[in-house]
Amino acid sequence: MRRLIPLAITFVVGTVLIVSVFTPPLENIERTFTLFFDIIAVFAFFLGGGNLLRVHISKLRRRKQDWGFSVVTIVGFLGMLMIGLFKLGGSGNIAAPVDETGSLFYIIFDAVLVPLQSTMYSLLAFFVASASYRAFRAKNREATLLLIAAFVILLGRTPFGTMVSGWIPEWLSIAQIPNLAIWIMNSPNLAGQRAILIGIGLGVISMSLRLILGIERSYLGDDNA
Amino acid sequence: MPLTCPTASGGSRSIRNLKPLQFIVCALLVVGSLGQVNAQSDSTILFDSAMNALAPVTSLLAADHKYDNGERIDLSWIPSIDDQPVNGKITGYGVYRLTNAGNPALIADLPSGSSTFSDDNVEPGSDYSYYIVARSAYESAVSVRTAPLSPQREWLNLNRGFLFLIAALISAAVIYFVQSAKRGKKLFVRKISGLEAIDDAVGRATEMGRPVLFIPGIHDMDDVQTLAALTILGRVSRTIADYDTKIFMPVARSLVMTAARETIKASYQAAGRPDAYSDDMVSYVTDEQFGYVAAVDGLMVREKPATVFLLGSFFAESLILAETGNSVGAIQIAGTARPAQLPFFIAACDFTLIGEELFAASAYLAGEPRQLGSLKGQDVGKAVAMVVIVVGALAATLGEAWDISFMQNIYHWLSSVFSSN
Numbered sequence: 001m002r003r004l005i006p007l008a009i010t011f012v013v014g015t016v017l018i019v020s021v022f023t024p025p026l027e028n029i030e031r032t033f034t035l036f037f038d039i040i041a042v043f044a045f046f047l048g049g050g051n052l053l054r055v056h057i058s059k060l061r062r063r064k065q066d067w068g069f070s071v072v073t074i075v076g077f078l079g080m081l082m083i084g085l086f087k088l089g090g091s092g093n094i095a096a097p098v099d100e101t102g103s104l105f106y107i108i109f110d111a112v113l114v115p116l117q118s119t120m121y122s123l124l125a126f127f128v129a130s131a132s133y134r135a136f137r138a139k140n141r142e143a144t145l146l147l148i149a150a151f152v153i154l155l156g157r158t159p160f161g162t163m164v165s166g167w168i169p170e171w172l173s174i175a176q177i178p179n180l181a182i183w184i185m186n187s188p189n190l191a192g193q194r195a196i197l198i199g200i201g202l203g204v205i206s207m208s209l210r211l212i213l214g215i216e217r218s219y220l221g222d223d224n225a
Numbered sequence: 226m227p228l229t230c231p232t233a234s235g236g237s238r239s240i241r242n243l244k245p246l247q248f249i250v251c252a253l254l255v256v257g258s259l260g261q262v263n264a265q266s267d268s269t270i271l272f273d274s275a276m277n278a279l280a281p282v283t284s285l286l287a288a289d290h291k292y293d294n295g296e297r298i299d300l301s302w303i304p305s306i307d308d309q310p311v312n313g314k315i316t317g318y319g320v321y322r323l324t325n326a327g328n329p330a331l332i333a334d335l336p337s338g339s340s341t342f343s344d345d346n347v348e349p350g351s352d353y354s355y356y357i358v359a360r361s362a363y364e365s366a367v368s369v370r371t372a373p374l375s376p377q378r379e380w381l382n383l384n385r386g387f388l389f390l391i392a393a394l395i396s397a398a399v400i401y402f403v404q405s406a407k408r409g410k411k412l413f414v415r416k417i418s419g420l421e422a423i424d425d426a427v428g429r430a431t432e433m434g435r436p437v438l439f440i441p442g443i444h445d446m447d448d449v450q451t452l453a454a455l456t457i458l459g460r461v462s463r464t465i466a467d468y469d470t471k472i473f474m475p476v477a478r479s480l481v482m483t484a485a486r487e488t489i490k491a492s493y494q495a496a497g498r499p500d501a502y503s504d505d506m507v508s509y510v511t512d513e514q515f516g517y518v519a520a521v522d523g524l525m526v527r528e529k530p531a532t533v534f535l536l537g538s539f540f541a542e543s544l545i546l547a548e549t550g551n552s553v554g555a556i557q558i559a560g561t562a563r564p565a566q567l568p569f570f571i572a573a574c575d576f577t578l579i580g581e582e583l584f585a586a587s588a589y590l591a592g593e594p595r596q597l598g599s600l601k602g603q604d605v606g607k608a609v610a611m612v613v614i615v616v617g618a619l620a621a622t623l624g625e626a627w628d629i630s631f632m633q634n635i636y637h638w639l640s641s642v643f644s645s646n
Contacts, residue, residue, distance in 0.1 A: 022382050022389050024294040037447050041480055048479030048509035055508050066527065113513075120515035124541060127548040127573075135572035193564045196580045200562045202395065202606040203581030204449055206599045209399050210588070211452065215595050218459030218587060219452050219488060 007214045014212035052077060080108065149184055156181020279314060280305045281366035282357045287374050292385075295349030295378035300342045305359040305366065308337050319358040319365075320344075325351055326373065349378045387642040391609065399602025406598030414597055419558050419576030420589050426556045427464045430531035436471035437461070438530035440521060440546060442537020442561070443477040443514055446484055449584070450562050454537035455481075455488050456587030457560075461534060462489040466496035474507040475524060477517040482509045518542040522549045535559040535574065536583060539566045547573035560586065613639060 013033060020026035056070035064070075082088070089104030090096055099106050138144040155161035161177035168176050174183060210216035282302040290297035300320065308315035320333040320342050333342055347353055352373035359366045406412055430437045439461065441454040458474075465472050472489070476482045485507045493502035510520040522545065525533070533550040535543070535557065543559075543566040550557045551573050559570035560578025570577045578586060581603070588596030617639045624632030 018392075022385050024292060024379050024382050027294060034447070037445075041445060041478070044479035044483060046479075048482055051479075051482060051504075051509045052511075055505070066523075069523070116519075117513075117515045120518055120545070121541060123545055127544045131544060131548055131569065131572040196564050196567070198607070198610050199579075199581035200564075200584075202603045202610075203562070203584030205392070205395055205606065206399055206603045207449060207453060207584040207587075209396055209602075210596060210599050213400075213403075215403065215599065216456060216587060218591075219455040219484065220491075 003217065003220060006220050007217070011212055011214065014208065018212075049077070049081075080105070083108065149188075152177060153181045153184060279359060279361050279364045279366040280307050281359050281368040282318065283368070285355070285357055285368045285371055287353070287355050287371040289374060289376045290343065292379050292382040293376075295376040296347060297343055297345045298347050298353060298355075298374060298376055300344065300355055300357075300371075302340055302357055302368065304338065304340050307361065308359070310338070313337060314361040315359055316362055317360050319360060321356050321358060323354045323370070326354070329356070347376050349376050351375060391606075394609065395602065395606040398605035399599050402601040403595050403598035406594035406601075409594075412594070412597050412601050414585075414589060414600055417578070417582050417585070417589055419560065419578045419582065420586055422556075422558060422576050423461060423590070424464055426532040426558060427461065427468055427470055429556055431468040431470045433531040435531035436473050436528055437465055437532045437534070438521075438525065438528070438550075438555070439472060439474045439534045440537070441474070441476060441481055441485065442535075442539050443517060443542065444538035445478040446480045448538050450536075450538040451478075451481060453562075453584050453587065454560075455484055457534070457536055457583075457590065458485060459488045459492055460587065460590040462492035463496055466493045466498050466501065469498070469501065472506050473524060473528065473530065475510045475517070475521050476507060477510060477512055477514075479509055482507050514540065514542060518545050521546060525549050525553050525555070529553045530555050533557045535561075535570065536578070536586075537561065539563060539570075544569035544573060550574075613643065 016026070017030060017033065020029045053074065056073050059070045060067050060074070083104045084098050087094060087096060087098060087100075087103060087105070089107070090100045090102060096103070099109065132150070136143070136147045136150055138147050155164070156178045161181065165175070165177040165180075173179055207216070211219075282305050285300065285302040288299050288301075289295075290299050304318075305315050307313060315337040317337055318335045318339055319331050320335065321329040322332045322344065323329050332344060332346070335342060344353070344355075352375050354371045354373045356370040357368040359368070402412070427437060439458055441451055441458065442448070444451050446452065462472060474485055474489070476485060486504055489506055490499070490502050493499050510517050525546075526549070530550075530553070533546075533555040535546060535550070536559065539546075539561050540563070543561070547557060547559060547570055557574035558576045558578070559574040560583040561567065561570065562580050562583055564580070567577065567579055585600050585603075588600050617636060620632045620636040620639070623629055624634075624636055
């Protein structure tokens with residue numbers, strides 16, 4: 001029964017959602033199911049938040065390695081929770097949105113979280129450099145092709161590309177680096193991406209059928225699929 | 226009561242005060258307005274400083290939107306002749322609606338140049354009629370009112386008929402191959418090196434005495450990629466349980482946490498080691514994208530996992546996570562169905578499951594005939610896609626190059642079939 005009910009729910013919801021694509025009166029049912037999911041996810045947040053506290057309090061008690069970070073996590077989590085719940089520092093209107101301009105929640109979000117997010121995101125620039133260095137080493141034929149394509153695209157997106165290939169006559173304009181970069185992006189690259197997307201679409205159909213028909217059950221913790 | 230002609234200020238002027246030319250224009254417009262029956266009842270014929278009346282929109286048509294739930298009426302019209310891109314007088318259009326012959330209500334303000342509008346705030350069983358008011362800086366002109374129209378509810382969206390046929394064909398192929406596999410038919414599935422490497426990767430972690438890190442992306446359980454990641458987790462955690470290796474799984478969604486715990490617990494039970502399972506194997510971190518990245522990066526640097534699985538839905542964090550994993554010397558198996566993130570994984574990871582391979586992974590790892598059958602069913606879809614691409618490319622090329630209308634028609638038909646919504 002523990003497995004049967006989730007499988008039955010999956011079958012019914014999956015079938016109804018497929019039918020709804022072709023039946024106008026049912027078209028909005030997807031939104032309703034999404035709403036149900038959001039409501040369930042909100043309740044599940046208590047589990048997540050509880051788990052977060054449990055893990056870090058346990059780490060703190062046992063003085064595990066880097067327990068200081070756990071203090072920051074607990075203080076940050078509970079602090080923001082209180083500030084958001086009681087809407088501290090805002091207009092005092094309990095009906096006001098939690099991220100009302102001028103509220104303490106908004107200030108902390110704006111002055112702490114956003115810069116932290118930006119910091120993490122900006123790390124990407126360094127990681128792109130290190131990954132590109134490894135990927136573009138001409139170890140074999142494919143890597144050499146990748147290197148050449150990347151080089152053309154990089155040059156094509158800069159004025160330097162126009163400068164060095166501007167002398168190429170108009171009848172051979174495809175060989176001008178900016179045009180070559182556009183061609184690489186619009187033809188081989190786009191064709192490859194579309195091929196991947198077609199494969200993904202078919203994979204999703206196949207996987208969805210396995211889930212709806214109950215052939216695939218391992219996500220329910222049932223290894224005897 | 227003296228006869229009057231309305232003015233821009235909202236008042237009126239006696240026709241006795243009009244100059245001859247003004248009188249003629251006024252008379253023509255009044256006569257013309259008689260043909261525009263009820264629509265003109267609340268309208269005002271106004272004059273600008275040059276004494277040229279603003280022209281209303283013409284050919285206003287209201288049509289029930291096809292194949293919907295009776296929730297939309299489409300309007301179209303020919304813009305006023307005063308609506309010109311250069312030196313045009315029209316500043317915008319007001320769309321008015323009368324419900325069940327009631328009072329008109331303004332439902333939309335549109336910019337000049339507009340010629341269509343869809344009213345999606347209607348319901349079956351009510352009658353709606355519309356008129357458009359063309360506005361300039363000083364005056365306005367009202368169009369003819371449309372006949373009352375009641376939107377109809379359709380039960381089948383025939384626009385998606387071909388989509389239905391294609392989906393039915395692929396689904397039928399999947400079910401056929403599943404049944405064939407059940408009857409014992411041997412099916413060939415090509416080798417996927419990323420999945421072949423899973424046992425070795427977990428074995429490596431066991432030998433090195435380091436943990437395995439499993440990252441299921443940052444989306445929730447309503448994303449099929451997360452589901453695919455959890456199905457792979459089921460197989461991976463079974464191997465981990467057999468090898469008695471440690472696994473860490475930080476997650477960004479609470480529901481994923483509960484589902485992943487169930488999955489791992491079942492794997493440990495199936496391996497006959499339920500006592501080795503702990504809820505601490507899966508922990509919730511945060512829903513916040515870069516907060517999650519910071520926590521997982523920290524975990525990688527502290528715990529130095531020997532093996533990292535990055536399977537699921539990833540965005541900008543993909544490369545940050547993969548490069549950190551690379552820097553700690555972990556063997557990395559990644560997979561996502563987001564084409565934009567695939568190059569990052571290919572650059573930074575040892576093995577990458579590209580798109581459909583992520584969804585095929587669970588069936589591949591299970592090796593169970595019914596699941597493998599579903600993979601063969603996909604091949605029918607690929608065959609359809611290949612035929613359509615080749616025929617479409619040929620039709621477009623030949624039709625354009627030699628102006629063959631038959632080929633052009635084939636191309637347009639294929640375009641309409643595969644882009645209908």
